[in-house]
Amino acid sequence: MQILLVEDDRILCEFLEQLLRRDGHCVTISTTGFAGLEALRTGEFDLMILDRMLPELDGMRLLQQVRGEGFTLPILMLTALGTPADKVEGLDAGADDYLTKPFDAAELLARLRALARSRSGGYGVLVRCGDVALDAAARLLTGPVGGCEVSGREAALLAFLFRNAGQVLPRELLLDRVWGADSEVEEGNLNNYIFFARRRLLQVGSRVQIQTVRGLGYRVCEC
Structure with missing residues (x-):
């Protein structure tokens, strides 16, 4: 949230x-x-x-x-x-x-x-992107073939990506918005969570993809 x-x-x-x-x-x-x-x-x-x-x-x-x-x-x-x-x-x-x-x-x-x-009537903050929806408070990702639970960090990352679908989001911006500007998190953690997020999208059968934009960051699009 x-x-x-x-x-x-x-x-x-x-x-x-x-x-x-x-x-x-x-x-x-x-x-x-x-x-x-x-x-x-x-x-x-x-x-x-x-x-x-x-x-x-x-x-x-x-x-x-x-x-x-x-x-x-x-x-x-x-x-x-x-x-x-x-x-x-x-x-x-x-x-x-x-x-x-x-x-x-x-x-x-x-x-x-x-x-x-x-x-929200029993649900959390719902963020939609293409054929997938994220209930950020309940930490539930729902797509064409069902739903799966996500961690709090995964929910924060997916919510920010979904809200800015189509835009190239620099790695530094993602680290700032998801982990905090003063966090000592390493960039390798972002790589891990991008991998987790992609796996979650596949798990629910979504066509939404998180693309790597080399030298810049990531972009969400529906393919």
């Missing part, structure tokens, strides 16, 4: 970015309320994680603004304010879920999966 994280604690941002990217998500970080609102207005996101105590524009006001402008993406409030009254206020303002700090990483990921499923 494409996740917008609005949080001003930079150490927590680094932790969450690594956690979410390891789980196969793409993450955009905003450290102020106004920056988060601008990112949402100009980008495309499947889900938002929102702190409540933010500089410039606090989380509650940002939440109300977002809902007032008609954005319907799921929003998880992640905050240190955890009294029952705080939770009620956040949920009534438009949050879909409310999790207090400190939190368990596994619980956070489970709540995100639940939000993706509930918003």
Whole structure:
């Protein structure tokens, strides 16, 4: 999923970015309320994680603004304010879920999966390309002859490739979007995951192919 994280604690941002990217998500970080609102207005996101105590524009006001402008993406409030009254206020303002700090990483990921499923009628974020469809949250790839489960990293790679079908995607861009700009992942890992992705497409009987563009990167096309 494409996740917008609005949080001003930079150490927590680094932790969450690594956690979410390891789980196969793409993450955009905003450290102020106004920056988060601008990112949402100009980008495309499947889900938002929102702190409540933010500089410039606090989380509650940002939440109300977002809902007032008609954005319907799921929003998880992640905050240190955890009294029952705080939770009620956040949920009534438009949050879909409310999790207090400190939190368990596994619980956070489970709540995100639940939000993706509930918003899409039991399925996750569906990305289509030719004769194949990827449910990124459920990690299910479906094609002409059936479906197969994929890992979180495979789902992130396939989702980015499918969303940019027909374009030549440089290796550096794929490493940045799937693993993160600060990741120490080696290019050999990308080669391995491209191999896995091609094998998955064959497994579901798809005509979609991931072509190698020598010296540049990869391109997805339907043959």
